[in-house]
Amino acid sequence: MEIRISKTKEDLAEAFSIFFKSLVESDKTSNVAFSGGNSPRAIFDFLAENFGDEIDWRKVNIYWVDERCVHPGNDESNYKMTNDHLLSKIDIPKDNIFRMKGEDKPEKEAKRYSELLAKNLPQENGTPEFDLIVLGLGDDGHTASIFPESMELWNAEENCVVGNHPVSGQKRVTITGKVINAAQAVVFLVTGESKAEKVREITRHQGNYKDYPASHVNPDTPDFIWFLDEAAASELD
Ligand SMILES: O=C(O)[C@H](O)[C@@H](O)[C@H](O)[C@H](O)COP(=O)(O)O
Numbered sequence: 469m470e471i472r473i474s475k476t477k478e479d480l481a482e483a484f485s486i487f488f489k490s491l492v493e494s495d496k497t498s499n500v501a502f503s504g505g506n507s508p509r510a511i512f513d514f515l516a517e518n519f520g521d522e523i524d525w526r527k528v529n530i531y532w533v534d535e536r537c538v539h540p541g542n543d544e545s546n547y548k549m550t551n552d553h554l555l556s557k558i559d560i561p562k563d564n565i566f567r568m569k570g571e572d573k574p575e576k577e578a579k580r581y582s583e584l585l586a587k588n589l590p591q592e593n594g595t596p597e598f599d600l601i602v603l604g605l606g607d608d609g610h611t612a613s614i615f616p617e618s619m620e621l622w623n624a625e626e627n628c629v630v631g632n633h634p635v636s637g638q639k640r641v642t643i644t645g646k647v648i649n650a651a652q653a654v655v656f657l658v659t660g661e662s663k664a665e666k667v668r669e670i671t672r673h674q675g676n677y678k679d680y681p682a683s684h685v686n687p688d689t690p691d692f693i694w695f696l697d698e699a700a701a702s703e704l705d
Contacts, residue, residue, distance in 0.1 A: 471671060471694045473701045477659045480697045481514035484657060487693070489519050491600055491653060492528050498599040499589050501643065503533040503612065504546025505604045507657050512553035525560035531585070533601060534613035534631075534642035535568035537577075544638075545570055574630040574639045581641060582627035596627055598651040600691075601643075605658045608634075609666050609680025613642035616679050645684055653691035656682070661699040668703035 474480035492498040502508065530550075538544045547567050555565065566584060569577050585596035603611045613631040614621045621629050622645035631640045648654060658667060669675040670683045671694060677683045685692075696704075 469671070469692045469694065470690075471696060471701070471704070473696050473698060473704075475698055477510055477697050478514065480657070480659060480695050481511040482518070484511055484655065484695050485515045485519045487655070487695075488515060488600070489523055491691075492523060494527075497527045497529055499529045499531065500600045500602070501531040501533045501598050501651075502546075502550055502602050503604045503657075504535070504549055505606075507604050507659055508602070509549060509553050511657055512550065513557075516554050516557035520558040523558070525558050525564065528560065529564045529566065529588070530555070530560070531566045531598070532568045533603065533648075534640055535570040535577075536613075537570045537574045537630075537639040537641065539571045540567065540569075542570075568641050570641065574641055578626065578628040578630050578641045581643075585627045585643075585647065592650045595646050595650040598647070600653045600655070601648055601651040603648070603654065603656045603682070603685065605656055605663050605666060605670075605682050607662050607666065609670065609677075609682050611656075611682040611685060612644075612648065613640035614645070614681040616681065619679070619681060622681050622684055645681075648685055649687045651687055652689055653693075654685060654687045654689065655692075656685075656694045656696075658694065658700040659697040661702060663700045664703040667694070667696060667700050671704065 540547045589596035617634045624644045669677045
């Protein structure tokens, strides 16, 4: 695991964009899964506006780590956020975008997406292998849409399952721990002081870190990187 600390969120956006560009600049097509939430917004804007024309998006397939079970036009939708801040600003073929259909029945969509990943991606011991998975970190230590209250989902046999937000009860489709840990590269994008305590506990194995799904992200790859701004890294000595 590597920790890269940037002074500001903008510097983090640049560091991630340089990493992303170098990763997808290979001869083969890259299969990438993005998380949602708020952290990626400014990072996707930076990537699109500063590197969008330098990347051959014909060689990038975009999937999602998770999706809220809402219509894609809903502001809660991770697809809508990604489209507003990235997809709508880059020249990427529509066939390269594999949206999780939050508007469909959650269990049906989790099954469909599980089968899609099994069909489209190379398999590592029967598990779909992404080239890159981009994760966020919740204040409670969740990642993807697997929360501390539903840790059993992390170890599910399926590639995708249905989770629930513990407070709102909102249903979400999410990939599971085995898919995350099978990826060739996994990065966390974490900004802000509110995440600093969990970042310390998880990366230093302190406090109740074992209770946090994000602590179970442990891919067998040198490309496992925490991109932090100074605020999120403020409790690291
Ligand atoms: O659907 C989601 O919300 C995300 O996939 C989720 O895992 C997110 O990455 C964390 O909750 C951090 O969210 P923020 O970036 O908004 O803090």
